[in-house]
Every structure is written in C-alpha cells, then in structure tokens.
Amino acid sequence: MTQEIVFHEGAIEVDARLIAQGLGLGVASLQALKRASKVTSLCERGVGNDLGLHRLTFFYGNRRFRLVVGQAGNVISRSSIDFGDRSLLAPMHKPGT
Template sequence: MQVEIGTDDILVDARLLADLLRLEPTAVHSLLRTKQITSFCERGIGEHVGQYRLTFFYGNRRARLNIDSAGRVTRRSSIDFGQAALPRQLHRAGE
C-alpha cells in the first residue's frame, strides 16, 4: 500500500513520503504529529473527479502526489530549495 483512500481520510505510506521529502521513514510520523510536516489535499472536479492531489511541506521542501480513485500514484514530484526559503506562492493550491 502506498496510498489508501478511505471514507474520511487518505493514508500515505511513510516510506513514500520520506522518499519524496528526503527523510528517514521512521521520522515521518513524529514530524507530522509536531506539525513540522504540513499538508493539504485537493479533490478533482469535472474530468478529474475521483482524482486527488496531495501536497506536503517540510522545511524548504515540497512534495506532491497525484493519485487516481484507486489510490494509484499517477504522478509524483518534489522541490527542494536548499538554503533558500520555499516561495510563498508554492504554499497555495493549484500552484
């Protein structure tokens, strides 16, 4: 299981998220609990109904997962700005 879509939530495998954010998988849960990793979810409309885009932030990194209605990852990406701050516009939906 990499991504599982439930009735009220979406579960992402910690190993997948760790790989995208360049973290140890064992660190993911504690970073989520302490809100050092934040996220938002966009649900597709129109021709994209049933699809989701999940965006995660950690420090100066952003990771994205596009998933279909079965929870299969259709696209994945990550951006690491190194020492530079993550541009504010990358914290918005659709960007």
C-alpha cells in the first residue's frame, strides 16, 4: 500500500484516490476536472500551537474536502461538505482573499 500523503522537496503529494473520494468523484473524473482547473486546492501551514500541521483543502463546485495532516503525512482529520444548491464564493477557493 502506498502512502496517501507524501512530503517531497517542499511539495505535498496527495493520492488522487483520497481527493476523489472526499469530493465524491471517480479518479478519472478528478484528473480531468483538475486539468480543466475545475478542482482547486489550498494549502495552509500551521503556526503557533498548530506548528507542524498542514491544512489541505480541495474545492469542486459546491463541494469542499479538507484534510489536516501531520509532518509524517498522517491524516489527523478529514471533512467533506456539500453545500447543495448554494455554490461556494470564488474567493473561498483562493488564498489571501
């Protein structure tokens, strides 16, 4: 079994199966949507009491999938939200807005 989350040379690699499952998609659909920039992501590095943690958030349409990950790539928590008919505002998909 491969590790789902790997830190490598300053980058974070997340297994597509994990993201697809969290967003309620198939892996092939996820890959096509990612190439079309329809699936976006945000990575936040913890500070203070959260030092060493990363929050990885993936967006698709009205869905959000979030992971909190430790330094070793271990998933500490995960959550999926489908906002139904309410779409997410574009600024929620981008850092610093």
